[in-house]
Amino acid sequence: MIIYFAKKFLLLQTFLLFVFSQFGTSQNVSDGFLTISKHIRDGQVLVSKGENFALGFFSPGVSTNRYVGIWYNKAPENPVVWVANRDNPINDSSGILSIDAHGNLVLRVKDQNQSIWSTNITSKSTNKSTFAQLLDSGNLQLALDKTSEVLWQSFDYPTDTNLPNMELGLDRSTGLSRILTSSKSKDDPGTGNCSYVLNTNSSSPELYLYKSNILLWRSGHWNGIGWSGLPQLSKSNLLYNYSLVNNQTETTISWTEILPGTFQRSVVNELGYIERLLSRDTREGGKKWISLGKMPDKLCDNYGKCGTFGKCQLHNDTRFECTCLPGFQPKSPSEWLSRNASGGCVRKRGQESICKSGDGFVTVENVKLPDSSVAQLDEKLRFEECEQKCRQNCSCTAYGGVATEEQVGCLRWHGDLIDTSVLDGGGQNLYVRVDALELGHSNGFFANKRRLAIMIVALLVTPLLIFLSAYWLIRRKRKARERQLKFFIDATTSSTTFQDSQKLDEGRRKPDLPIFDISTILTATDNFSPTKRLGQGGFGPVYKGQLANGQEIAVKALSRSSRQGTEEFKNEVTLIAKLQHRNLVRLFGCCIHKEEKMLIYEYMPNKSLDFFIFDEIGRQLLDWSKRFEIISGIARGVLYLHQDSRLKIIHRDLKTSNVLLDAAMNPKISDFGLARMFGDDQIEANTKRVVGTYGYMAPEYAMEGLYSTKSDVFSYGVLTLEIISGKKNNHYHVASPWLNLIGHAWDLWMEGKALDIVDSSLGQAYPAHEVSRCIQIGLLCVQEQAMDRPTMIEIVFMLGNETPLPAPKKPAFINRRNISNGQDSSSSTGALGSINDVTMSALEAR
Incomplete structure (x- = not known):
């Protein structure tokens, strides 16, 4: 019996030695620190304070060699992120990592003085004055004991x-x-x-x-x-x-x-x-590593795929991916016929055709600009001056903008253009220099003669145009000043008139809203630098800025071509300035400069909800608990607008892109340009100008122009179903039997399969009862008749309590497609037809 147990013990010991040989034992040393009196041997592990990373000895794969490295302590598979002696392994388990007499971190073998690896810093300090620490960032630092001055760190190597x-x-x-x-x-x-x-x-x-x-x-x-x-x-x-x-x-x-x-x-x-x-x-409850992308990934990602002056573009057919830039032709046509473009392209008529009368530039759109290592960069040069600079130098072959929007900066290429490719996700424009003949071909036959005729006419009418332009500018400035004066008189002194002629006391007061000077905004945004640009909407661009006090802001600049005009701007200023709620975006102030109108908001680092919920990778970061918090937060914000604020407000444009997310992913409702105020006893209103976003509008509003608090409830229901499913209401695939998400959810609900609509990225990691309850609330909100929909206070109560819910009635807009014949069915499960079949000339997309 004793012999039997001894054999079992030896087998267990052998197994443990094999397991521990990979990353050492679980014996942790200190709290992420090494000192003169604390070192680690093979089999011991140094763990960072937050336990994110570990430092110790390991053997990669099937190798028996031993290395000192840093690896993830809690991540799947514990991948190694740094290796000290990567080119000088130890062939046994006798390694020791310690601090030597010169204050260096040293790896050596037991009973041998020669080091295998060292930080190799030159320091007059002794070993007693340095220490090593593994940080939660994965960075191993060697520092002085008294001053904590970093002498060496693994991030540098x-x-x-x-x-x-x-x-x-x-x-x-x-x-x-x-x-x-x-x-x-x-x-x-x-x-x-x-x-x-x-x-x-x-x-x-x-x-x-x-x-x-x-x-x-x-x-x-x-x-x-x-x-x-x-x-x-x-x-x-x-x-x-x-x-x-x-x-x-x-x-x-x-x-x-x-x-x-x-x-x-x-x-x-x-x-x-x-x-x-x-x-x-993962669905199984653990974690795994997923790839967010790798490069090179596509054929055109390979550097210089089409040679000098070539352009690479992938096609859906069998066409060769390489073509020459305008004004160039294959250097070796026979090689191009065999799909070998490595020789690149040459000018059709030689370099001597450039820098002569009539030459110019041809635009190549949406490309990855050529290798800029040989380009000349002028970041402060206006883009309008870039062409002139390039034209003045005969060796300049092309130019382009620094920023994607090409508003500022200038890149100029002198010599070969290599590695140009068309980008699917939106590239930049490259302006390639060509001779007069090529320019004429690019612009059409007799283009130069037409240009000459236009120049003659322009010279004849220039004096008249100058006079008329000056007169128009003077009148425009005068009218602009009058409009600005009228705006501020209306915004600060006049009362707010409702359709029933009632007035609110708040309307007589001046809004507590700061007016920012344009110089403050220019300083905060680095003169509206493209590097500060956050995005672009129908209203105009949005820029990130920082005020002198350190406050981060988002500047929404209404462009002159914006569909959102003075009325929407005034509406947002007069409404949101009076609102204060944790689920509403905060408006800091506004700025008016000449014809430009700007709104200054608090900065939301995580952008809007649609950037996450409709993105394949982004929605994987929203587990159910976070989605439920967002659903509940939006409900509380809308309830505040409808009932708890000083002004009863109908938003009229609730959608995922108008729900912003702060640093903690808390939702905040934004964009009150289309909102309307109601009197306390007002139930609904009517408008001839139906504005909003297709897919979120209630049927009575889309069809008859009637809007009320129940209009926002309908939009909230669509939002809820989109958050649960990760799909857009009005973007269903042509092969789907449902015209929209509402129809899909309703059919699944009637079949008792409501949970089939849940976003697949959630797996099974969600409480089925709570999710099913939210789907039911969403369907209650999108019922066809406004009177059947719950109020926002009822919705907030439903979300926070386990009380029984009424059965939803059929929603609006739930036509089905007849997949068998490829046509949309004319029958509808709702009384109203699909809004796919309705044309609204007054509808404004936002």
């Missing part, structure tokens, strides 16, 4: 992984260059032949990916918001923010996570691509 707040690039003061290099293989973390580098040798930095010193891919130049060759990152911007520093001291790039509680990393792979990974929950 990355291996194959880029973590949040880790800088890549050049520190010019020390000469330190930070790049990522791949491992040799999964079993060997040694320095591989793929590298990820920030190019710091040009005035316009770009990220480059090399394999064996051959350039595989580049990111495109930095446009102030992100990489111009990756417009999808700049547009969504849901998970992380990039930051570039480019000055005389350093040229570095780093990124930060926007949402807390997520693990993200970028890894340069030994196969030759850079991949971004995110740790997320």
Whole structure:
């Protein structure tokens, strides 16, 4: 019996030694610190204070070699993010990591004085004056004990992984260059032949990916918001923010996570691509790493795919992806016929045809601009002056704007244009220099003669036009001053008139709303720099800014071409200035300068709800508890508008893009340009001008122009169903039997399968009873008859209590398609026809 147990013990001991040999034992040392009296041996692990990362000895894959590295302590599969002795492994378990007599962090083998790896800093201090600490960011730092001055850190010597707040690039003061290099293989973390580098040798930095010193891919130049060759990152911007520093001291790039509680990393792979990974929950309850994308991913991502002066564009058919830029032709037509474009293109009539009378520029739209490492950058030059600068130099072959909107800045290429490709997600315009003959072909036959005739006519009528323009400008300025004066008189002194001629006391008071000077707004937004631009709507652009007191703001600038005019601007100023609620966006003030009108809001770092709920990656970050908080928060905000505010307000444009999210993902209702005030005893109103957004409008409003608090209830019901399903109400696939989300939800409800509408990204990680209750509330809100819909106070009560709910009646707008013959069915399960069949000339999309 004793022999039997001894054998069992030996087997167990062998198994434990095998398991612990991968990442050491679970024996943790200190609270993330190493000192002269605290070191770690193979089998011991140093864990950061928040337990995000661990430092210790490990063996990768099937290898038996031992390395010192840092790995995720709580993430799936515990991937290694940094290796100290990647090119000098230890072949047994005798390794010790400690601080030596010179204050360096040193890796050595037991009973041997020679170090295998060291931080190798030059310091006059002794070992008693330094300590090492593993931070929760994954950064291992060696610092002085008394001053905490950092002498060395692992973030300055990355291996194959880029973590949040880790800088890549050049520190010019020390000469330190930070790049990522791949491992040799999964079993060997040694320095591989793929590298990820920030190019710091040009005035316009770009990220480059090399394999064996051959350039595989580049990111495109930095446009102030992100990489111009990756417009999808700049547009969504849901998970992380990039930051570039480019000055005389350093040229570095780093990124930060926007949402807390997520693990993200970028890894340069030994196969030759850079991949971004995110740790997320699975349906089974655990976590796994998912890919957010890798580069190069498509054929046109490969650097120089179509050679010099070539353009790459993927097609849905079998056409060759390479063509020449305007004014150029294949250098070797025979090679192009065999689909080999490596030789590139040459000018049709030679370089001598340029810089002669009649030459000009042809626009190539929506492209990833050529390699900017050979381009000349003028960030402060107005884009309108860019063409003139390029035209003055015969060697200038093309120009383009720095920012995506091409409002400021100038990039000019002198020489070859390489790696130009068409972008699906919206690129920039490239203006290629061509000779007079090519320009005539591009603009149509006899284009130059027409241009000459236009110039003659222009010279004849110029004096008259100057006089008329001056007269028009004087009158325009006079009328603008009159409109501004009338606006402020109306906004500050007049009472608010309702349709029933009632007046509110609040209307007689001046709104407590600051008027910002234009100089303050210009300073806050860096003169409306493209780098501060957050987005674009039907009203105009929105810019991020920061006031002198540090307050972050969002400036909504109403463009002259905006569909939203003075009435909507005045309406928002007079309404939202009087509202204060945690689920309503806060208006700080307004600014009027000449013809420009601006609204200044609190800044919402997580943009609007539609950026998350309708994005394949973004909605994975919204678990059910967060979605329920958003549903409840919107309900409380609408209830405040309908009942608890000083003014009874109908929003009339509730939708996902008008629900903003703050840093904690709390919802805030915005955009009150279409809102209307009601009297306390007013039930409904009528309008001949139906405005709003298709898919969210109640049937009585869309058909008859009648609106009330129940109109907002209908919109809230659509919002609720969209948040639960992750689908837009009016964007159903043509093959679907349902015209919209409402019809789909109603059919599933009638079949007892309501939970089938739940967003698949939630998996099974949600309380079925609570979700089903929210679906029922959503269907109650979209009932066809306004009188059948609950009020907002009833909805808030339903969300917060487990009381029985009434059965919903059939909703509006639930026509079905006849899939068998490919036509929409003319029959409807609702009394009203689908609004797909209704034309509203007064309908305004927003």
